[in-house]
Amino acid sequence: MSVFRPVRCLFSGSSIRCSRPRVRCRNFHTSLNLYEQRRPQFPGAKASKMDLIDQESSEMEIPDPEDKNFKEYTSEELEALEKRYTPGQIKAILAGEAAIDVEDLERRGVIRTDIGGLPYFDDLSKLRPVVDRDQLYEGPIDPNARRMTDKEFSDAWQKEYDQAVREAEMPPPKTEEEAEDRKERLTGSDRIAWMKADDRVPHYMGTNGPIPRAHTPSMLAPGLPRTFLNDEQPKAQVKKEDDEDDADPRDPEGVYNRLIKQTGLTLDQILEYKVKILVQHRVVNQTRLGKIASVYCLAVAGNGNGRLGIGEAKGQETEETSSNAKIAAIRSMQPIPRYEERTIFGEVEGKVSAAEVKLMCRPPGFGLRCQHLIFEMARAAGIHDLAAKVPRSRNKMNTVKATYQALLKQRIPDEIARGRGKKLVDVRKVYYAGRV
Structure with a gap:
C-alpha cells in the first residue's frame, strides 16, 4: 500500500507529490500485537448476574443440581463435608463447581511434564531413601508419649x-x-x-x-543399615562374567555389557533408544610410516521423550567403530527443553566452525521441515514441529554439532522470569499467546 506525501523540490522550491511504500512500524519489545493477543473466551461475570445472590437475604443460593458439571455428592459425602466445613463454605463449594466449565478446564488445566514443569504435586505413596524413613509401625500413636x-x-x-x-x-x-x-x-x-x-x-x-x-516416629533422616559381626549374613553370590549360558540372545557378543555396568541401564532400555549413524566416511592420517586409513562415525541417540546425545568414534573396523559411536551417544544423552512436548522454545541458533544452524518453533501439525540430519535428531529427541535453516556451510559433522548446541542453549520461560523478576504466568502470556 502506498501513500502520497508532499515533498519540496530543491531546485524550484515548489511542492511536489511523491509516493513511497508504507512501512509497518512496531515497538521493539516482545509483547504481541492487539490482533494477535488472545481474547478472553468468557466476559467478566458477577454474582448478581449469575443469580447467585439474593437481593433480599443477601445469601448465596445453592444452584440447581441439573446445572452441575461435576458428579453429585451422595448423602454420606455431604455428611462428611458438614463435619469439616460450615454451611456457607459448602454453598460456596457447590456454587464454584456449578460455575466451572469442564471443557474449559480440560483445555486450560494442563499439567506440564516437560523440563520446565514445576513440582506442584508430591507423591507421598513412595518413600525417598534419603529423606523418608521406612514405615515399620502402622498402629495408633500413644497420646501420652x-x-x-x-x-x-x-x-x-x-x-x-x-x-x-x-x-x-x-x-x-x-x-x-x-x-x-x-x-x-x-x-x-x-x-x-x-x-x-x-x-x-x-x-x-x-x-x-x-x-x-x-x-517411635522420628523426624531425622534414616541412617545406614547397621550390621554386626556375629549376625548371620548371607554370602554374596559372585556371578561369573564368562558364563556363556546367561548371555542375552539379543546381544550375544556382549557389546553393551560395559555400558550396562557403568550406567545401570537394562538391555531393554538401551534397545528402545532411537540410535542412528548420521555421518560415516573414510579418513586418512599421514605419518612417517605412510598413510594410515581408518573409519569415522558420528551417531545420535535419544529416547524420544526429551533426551538426546551425540557420539563419535574412529577405528579400523567399521562395525566396531559404529558400535563405539552408538555407545558414546547413549552415554552422553542430555535433557532437551521442549515446549508442550512437541517443539522448541522460540528461535535458537548454533554455530560450529563455518556451519550455522537456525531452529524455529512451529505450531501443532507443522511437522519437521528441515534437512535429514536435523530431522533425525529432532525425531530422536521427541520434537514433532520444527523448521530449520542452514544458510552457510553444510558440512555434515559440523551441522549435527551446531544443531545439538542450539538445542541445548534454549532459554526456557523459567530463566526469563527469574531474569526479569516476573512470574512464570506473565512470561508465558507474553511469549506463548496466553496458554498457561
Whole structure:
C-alpha cells in the first residue's frame, strides 16, 4: 500500500507529490500485537448476574443440581463435608463447581511434564531413601508419649545391653570391677553388645511402658543399615562374567555389557533408544610410516521423550567403530527443553566452525521441515514441529554439532522470569499467546 506525501523540490522550491511504500512500524519489545493477543473466551461475570445472590437475604443460593458439571455428592459425602466445613463454605463449594466449565478446564488445566514443569504435586505413596524413613509401625500413636528421664533411660539401656550379652553368649561379669573394665575396654563381643544396646534402646515412655524403638516416629533422616559381626549374613553370590549360558540372545557378543555396568541401564532400555549413524566416511592420517586409513562415525541417540546425545568414534573396523559411536551417544544423552512436548522454545541458533544452524518453533501439525540430519535428531529427541535453516556451510559433522548446541542453549520461560523478576504466568502470556 502506498501513500502520497508532499515533498519540496530543491531546485524550484515548489511542492511536489511523491509516493513511497508504507512501512509497518512496531515497538521493539516482545509483547504481541492487539490482533494477535488472545481474547478472553468468557466476559467478566458477577454474582448478581449469575443469580447467585439474593437481593433480599443477601445469601448465596445453592444452584440447581441439573446445572452441575461435576458428579453429585451422595448423602454420606455431604455428611462428611458438614463435619469439616460450615454451611456457607459448602454453598460456596457447590456454587464454584456449578460455575466451572469442564471443557474449559480440560483445555486450560494442563499439567506440564516437560523440563520446565514445576513440582506442584508430591507423591507421598513412595518413600525417598534419603529423606523418608521406612514405615515399620502402622498402629495408633500413644497420646501420652513422653521423653524418658535419665533414670528410665539408663535402666532401659542396661536391659537391652544384658539382652545383647545373652545373644552373644558372653559370660556375665562376676564383679563390678570386671563390668566397669568391660565398659572401658569395649573389645570384641563387648563392643558389639554395646552397639546393639545403643541401636535398640527406646527413647520414649508410653501409657503401658517404654515404646519400642521401631514404634517411635522420628523426624531425622534414616541412617545406614547397621550390621554386626556375629549376625548371620548371607554370602554374596559372585556371578561369573564368562558364563556363556546367561548371555542375552539379543546381544550375544556382549557389546553393551560395559555400558550396562557403568550406567545401570537394562538391555531393554538401551534397545528402545532411537540410535542412528548420521555421518560415516573414510579418513586418512599421514605419518612417517605412510598413510594410515581408518573409519569415522558420528551417531545420535535419544529416547524420544526429551533426551538426546551425540557420539563419535574412529577405528579400523567399521562395525566396531559404529558400535563405539552408538555407545558414546547413549552415554552422553542430555535433557532437551521442549515446549508442550512437541517443539522448541522460540528461535535458537548454533554455530560450529563455518556451519550455522537456525531452529524455529512451529505450531501443532507443522511437522519437521528441515534437512535429514536435523530431522533425525529432532525425531530422536521427541520434537514433532520444527523448521530449520542452514544458510552457510553444510558440512555434515559440523551441522549435527551446531544443531545439538542450539538445542541445548534454549532459554526456557523459567530463566526469563527469574531474569526479569516476573512470574512464570506473565512470561508465558507474553511469549506463548496466553496458554498457561
